[in-house]
Amino acid sequence: METTIFSKIPNPTWTPTKQSREDHFAEHGTELPQTVPAGKNNPLGEYALRLAYGNRTYLIHGTNKNFGIGMRVSAGCVRMNPDDIAWLFAKVKSGESVKVINDPIKITKEPNGEKYIEVHSPLTPDETSNSEPAEELNYDTIFTNNDMIDWDIVAQEQELQRGLVINIDLYEWVENM
Structure with a gap:
């Protein structure tokens, strides 16, 4: 709208x-x-x-x-x-x-490099929008091979559809020895 x-x-x-x-x-x-x-x-x-x-x-x-x-x-x-x-x-x-953006799935890469996803359930079962079904989204249009994405969190949010803005950066924890 x-x-x-x-x-x-x-x-x-x-x-x-x-x-x-x-x-x-x-x-x-x-x-x-x-x-x-x-x-x-x-x-x-x-x-x-x-x-x-x-x-x-x-x-x-x-x-x-x-x-x-x-x-x-x-x-x-x-x-x-x-x-x-x-x-x-x-x-x-x-x-x-x-x-007003009525897309069940929104993804972004912010200028500082942080990456986020927000997934809602559709308003109605037959809702039409500009979003592709989650499994058909082309993340390559936003993210590059150098982006470290926590795909487990992406899958979790696509399943839960909580409507929350969630950081999907993959952080590697290195233990100091």
């Missing part, structure tokens, strides 16, 4: 959807309020970036809890650590481009 930042919202108010309120009541037996003002009980945290995509209901926002950061547990929003959204909020402007 490619879009832009429609607006920047410090101290956002959370307005749960009717469906969210119904789901919460069914699961917990308690009512969610129509709106939750800014403050410690607001799950959006201290900052939100409203995206221009669709009917402008998608946000990149902070949180008042650590659960769910980087996971697929929200109603489509991107939840960030409070310090990270504060940093991002200060750096971006309304109208700036945003690209």
